[in-house]
Amino acid sequence: xxxxxxxxxYLVKRTGEKVFLECVQDMDHENMFWYRQDPGLGLxxxxxxxxxxxxxxxxIPEGYSVSREKKERFSLILESASTNQTSMYLCASSFxxxxxxxxxxxxxxxx
Amino acid sequence: AxxxxxxxxxxxxxxxxxLELGCNYSYGGTVNLFWYVQYPGQHLQLxxxxxxxxPLVKGIKGFEAEFIKSKFSFNLRKPSVQWxxxxxxxxxxxxxxxxxxxxxxTGTSLTVIP
Numbered sequence: 001x002x003x004x005x006x007x008x009x010y011l012v013k014r015t016g017e018k019v020f021l022e023c024v025q026d027m028d029h030e031n032m033f034w035y036r037q038d039p040g041l042g043l044x045x046x047x048x049x050x051x052x053x054x055x056x057x058x059x060i061p062e063g064y065s066v067s068r069e070k071k072e073r074f075s076l077i078l079e080s081a082s083t084n085q086t087s088m089y090l091c092a093s094s095f096x097x098x099x100x101x102x103x104x105x106x107x108x109x110x111x
Numbered sequence: 112a113x114x115x116x117x118x119x120x121x122x123x124x125x126x127x128x129x130l131e132l133g134c135n136y137s138y139g140g141t142v143n144l145f146w147y148v149q150y151p152g153q154h155l156q157l158x159x160x161x162x163x164x165x166p167l168v169k170g171i172k173g174f175e176a177e178f179i180k181s182k183f184s185f186n187l188r189k190p191s192v193q194w195x196x197x198x199x200x201x202x203x204x205x206x207x208x209x210x211x212x213x214x215x216x217t218g219t220s221l222t223v224i225p
Contacts, residue, residue: 033213040120042201042217058212090155098162099145100203100213102155 003027004103006091012109019078021106023091029101031094032074034058034066036087037105043090049074081110115204117216124192125224132187132219134202144185145203145213146176155201161185172196194225 007022025032033048035058045058047066055066063085067075074093078085088107092100114137124130136142146158159170166178176187185202202216 035215040217042117043215045212048212092155094213098143099157099160100147100155101157102147104154 004091004093004101006103006106008106009104010107012111013081015082015110017081019081019108021076021089021108023074023076023103024072025093025101026072027093027095028071029093029095030071031096032068033092033094033100034064034074034076035090035092036060037090038087046076083110086110115202115214115216117202117219119219120217121220121222123222123224126194127191130187130189130192130196130221132200132221134185134187134216136183136185136204136214138204138206140206143205144176144178146170146174146185146187147201147203149199149201151198158187158200192221192223194223197221197223
């Protein structure tokens, strides 16, 4: 089974800090995605990547950036964390459009 | 823009009741359709998927979904729910000819009362 691992389950950061969320998948999937999940809003796509060094903006990219230096790793960066970025962050990977495999999520609290 | 609508935000059922969760999408082309489930404290898991063929799809744990192309719908059903089905359910759609981005509904929270 594909495994998608997110480095932290819970994080607490201060406003203005630079935050790195790491995601690693072990099945050589080309596609990787970052979502945030908020009550009543479902999953909203932040950024995605179809290949190494390639990135595309999703629906809510403001305040975020990403990095994909290796195929298996996709990092989400909050350049200057703000309280409205408190959320659950989900990483996913896929082969073509055959279905996502999700990581277990990182619950980020910005204080 | 592509959109996915889940009209039921919160559903409360007693055990053994039948379940139907609605999902409608807006895109008119060829799509792949999915239902994901998120149990409390766990990550999202694939429940079932439809690519082509028989529009009635069977998934895990007794769930099924029916694709009705004319109604742009992919409703999830289960004849008899259990307490362990308490979870959040998400419908998702991807367009088959424009890459691999998924569009998710806002989710339906299901609570099953023993």
